[in-house]
Amino acid sequence: MTRILTLVLLLAVGAAHASDAVVLDTAKSDEITSTLTAQGYEVRRVDVEDGMFEVYAMKDGKKMELYLDAALTVVRAKISN
Structure with missing residues (x-):
């Protein structure tokens, strides 16, 4: 019984974190760009890296x-540089 409760709690916590995750699709990529x-x-x-959008860009001649x-x-x- 304890194992089942632990599993349910872990799944609930995982689902809560998953809702905070960033999702990269074409529309979001276009919006970021x-x-x-x-x-x-x-x-x-x-x-996407570590739950954030990772963007490689140039500005003022700098990477x-x-x-x-x-x-x-x-x-x-x-x-x-």
């Missing part, structure tokens, strides 16, 4: 790796 292009980025590639949350807010950026 148009949003960042309007901000001056040249978007090269859009992926950038941007991480966006589900609301398309940049939460982390890596810049290389």
